[in-house]
Amino acid sequence: MSGGLRAALAAGRFALTAELGPPRGADTEDFLHRARLLSGWVDAVNITDNQGARVRMSSLGGAVIAGRAGLSPVMQLTCRDRNRMALQSDLLAAGALGVPQVLLLTGDHPRFGDHPESRPVFDVDAVQAIGIARAMRDDGVLLSGEPLSANPGWLIGAVENPFAPPAGFRARRLAKKVAAGAEFVQTQYVFDVEPLRRWMAELVDLGVPPRCAVLPGVGPIRSLRMLEFLRTGVPGISVPPAVEKRLRGVLPGRVAEEGIRLCVETLQQLPDIPGVSGAHVMAFGFERGVPEILDRAGLGPVPCEPDRPVVVSGR
Amino acid sequence: METERFSWPRPFRPRIPGSGGYRSNRLLRRNAVWARLGALLERTPWGYRLFTATERVTKEQLFGCRMCGQCALPTTGYTCPMTCPKELRNGPCGGVSPTGMCEVHPSLRCVWVQAYERAEANGHTGDLDLLHHPADHREWGRSAWVNHWQGHETPPADPGPLLHRQLGVTPR
Numbered sequence: 001m002s003g004g005l006r007a008a009l010a011a012g013r014f015a016l017t018a019e020l021g022p023p024r025g026a027d028t029e030d031f032l033h034r035a036r037l038l039s040g041w042v043d044a045v046n047i048t049d050n051q052g053a054r055v056r057m058s059s060l061g062g063a064v065i066a067g068r069a070g071l072s073p074v075m076q077l078t079c080r081d082r083n084r085m086a087l088q089s090d091l092l093a094a095g096a097l098g099v100p101q102v103l104l105l106t107g108d109h110p111r112f113g114d115h116p117e118s119r120p121v122f123d124v125d126a127v128q129a130i131g132i133a134r135a136m137r138d139d140g141v142l143l144s145g146e147p148l149s150a151n152p153g154w155l156i157g158a159v160e161n162p163f164a165p166p167a168g169f170r171a172r173r174l175a176k177k178v179a180a181g182a183e184f185v186q187t188q189y190v191f192d193v194e195p196l197r198r199w200m201a202e203l204v205d206l207g208v209p210p211r212c213a214v215l216p217g218v219g220p221i222r223s224l225r226m227l228e229f230l231r232t233g234v235p236g237i238s239v240p241p242a243v244e245k246r247l248r249g250v251l252p253g254r255v256a257e258e259g260i261r262l263c264v265e266t267l268q269q270l271p272d273i274p275g276v277s278g279a280h281v282m283a284f285g286f287e288r289g290v291p292e293i294l295d296r297a298g299l300g301p302v303p304c305e306p307d308r309p310v311v312v313s314g315r
Numbered sequence: 316m317e318t319e320r321f322s323w324p325r326p327f328r329p330r331i332p333g334s335g336g337y338r339s340n341r342l343l344r345r346n347a348v349w350a351r352l353g354a355l356l357e358r359t360p361w362g363y364r365l366f367t368a369t370e371r372v373t374k375e376q377l378f379g380c381r382m383c384g385q386c387a388l389p390t391t392g393y394t395c396p397m398t399c400p401k402e403l404r405n406g407p408c409g410g411v412s413p414t415g416m417c418e419v420h421p422s423l424r425c426v427w428v429q430a431y432e433r434a435e436a437n438g439h440t441g442d443l444d445l446l447h448h449p450a451d452h453r454e455w456g457r458s459a460w461v462n463h464w465q466g467h468e469t470p471p472a473d474p475g476p477l478l479h480r481q482l483g484v485t486p487r
Contacts, residue, residue: 079401084449106408109400109419111318120323120401124449127405131446143449161409166431172444173406179474180446188409235410235418 004072004100005184006155008043008278008302009213014271015278016042016300017074017186017215018290021051022062031062034287035069041291041300042071042281044101046186049076052234053113060090063099074157075099078107083123084132088142091133095152103157103186104129108235127173127180130158134181158182158212161236162190162199171202174212184213186280189230191262192240193269200275213277216270220263220283220293221247222256260293267297318420326417326426327379327398333433336378336393345464353464367458384454385468390442392433399426404447445471 008015018038023031038045047062056062063073075094077087087104094102106126110118124132132143133156140151158177162170174185190196196216203209221227221239227247230237243262250258263281270276279299283290294300329336343349356363367382374380378388378395387396387404396404400419407427410418415428434440448469454462462468 106401106403108410109323111321111323111400111419122401122403123452125401125403125405127446128449132449159409161411163413164407164409164411165413165415165425166407166411166428168435168440169406169427169431169443176405176444176446176474236408236412238413 003043004155005044005074005157005213006100009184013043013278013302014299015044015184015213015215016294016302017044017046017278017280018042018287019046019048019280019282019284020062020066020071020287021048021284022057022059022065024054024056026057028065031057031065032069035066035071037287038290039070040304041294041302043278043302044072044074046074046076046103046280049078049105049107050081050113051108053080053108053110053115055114060093060097060099063094064097067097067099072100074101074103075154076103076105077129078105079122079124079126079129080107080110081121083121084143087124087129088132088136091136091152091154092148094154095137095150099154101155101157101184102133103159104133105159112235126158127176130156130177130182131180138181156181156183158185159187160185161188162216163188163195163238164236171199171206171208174203175206175208178208178212182212184215184277186215187217189219189237189282190216190266191243193266193273197273200273204275209275209277214275215278215280216276217280217282218263218266218270219281220256220286220289221259222286223259224248224252224255226259260289260296263293264296267293267299318422323400323419324381324398324402325379325400325420326423326429327395328424328429329378329394329433331377331393333393333437333439336388337437337439340389343460343463345466349460349464353461356458356461357465363458363461366461367456370458370460382456382459383450384457384459384462385450386459386463387447387471390445390447390471392430392435392437392439392442394426394430394433396426396430402450403427404450406443444474446474447471 047059049059059075063075066073104126110116110120135141137152140148160174231239270279281290356366371382379398381397383397407425411425415424417423417425
């Protein structure tokens, strides 16, 4: 059992996280199998919340199951499916069940998912949700001002897409999340380190690190079909032309290896960028490849630490 | 995918430049006269209805207003964030396309991309840093002008410099 993100960041280690989607079903076999592949290689694992607006087991359920399997879950919560009341009750459940990290994000619109006809909620936005979480943990109050009987103890996370327009506002949008209470942030896929460097310099200027740990997101593009999907099927992702050229320039049988090599190269450049505290590996459905990617990049496995229960302070 | 048929909010392109909005703000800002008018309107239902209808038509035509009753226009470069399909009041989502188009309506420009441009053009980019509180959904259909004059709104908070909060962890 790793000590989670808090331990990694406190120790000043290069923190590693990965992503794990809960099952579309009431079983845990495949989920646990994929969890075990990541075990020991990362400090924490993000449990996604109806990723891509497609229904799966709730992230709370996934986080509890992953926690039992010895992983340190990051429970993702979107503003898409829950109003401020549901958001707060899920956060309390996460606190009571000992989920060590929560991550609050806006979420994809239902338009893209399997229930496009559903009612989108978006009662609060990600910045507000982070503020609500921080007030619950640090001030022990709900948004209504009512006191909690015990404060939850999770670390609060956020996401940011450094490369989406408006370019001049992306660093400040993250700064708003940090002002609201975010302590770590994972970014959308990074395929090109140069724009990331510029964005990180902006963040350092704003004073985001050292308040907030920045973990750029990386992932392997393992086929030309996946490249096409990332370009057209996922909102907010841009694949630089140079990357596309490299993937199209190799023999069809070599695309997967080239994609992994690109990912490894990106990973290797991250520790030298000022302000970067770790990396977030998104290898959706390719969990078995994460250890290899980390190994080739000279990162991981993570040191084992005694499991420290989350301290819940009574009031 | 054709999104025009669906009733999700659609990013609106304001019909007047931001400078016009900032000028109107000087006129509509709270003062003793407006506060008195607001109190009077709240006491006379027909007057309130007439006033609100006028406000609705004006702001609908100029900014695509949806009458949320807690106007963010003065802090968003006079670009209505409630016309964002996710009704985001603190900034854009992560799904904006590389060309600045909305994630939900690919043929329309993201309202926050427009808000940033318009705020910048008028020297108001600092406004975008304000932290907007969660919307009060009881106010839909009410007059934002009267709410402002009567103090029925929670103004956004200034996050100030980011360095005021000490965290329990120290990233590298």
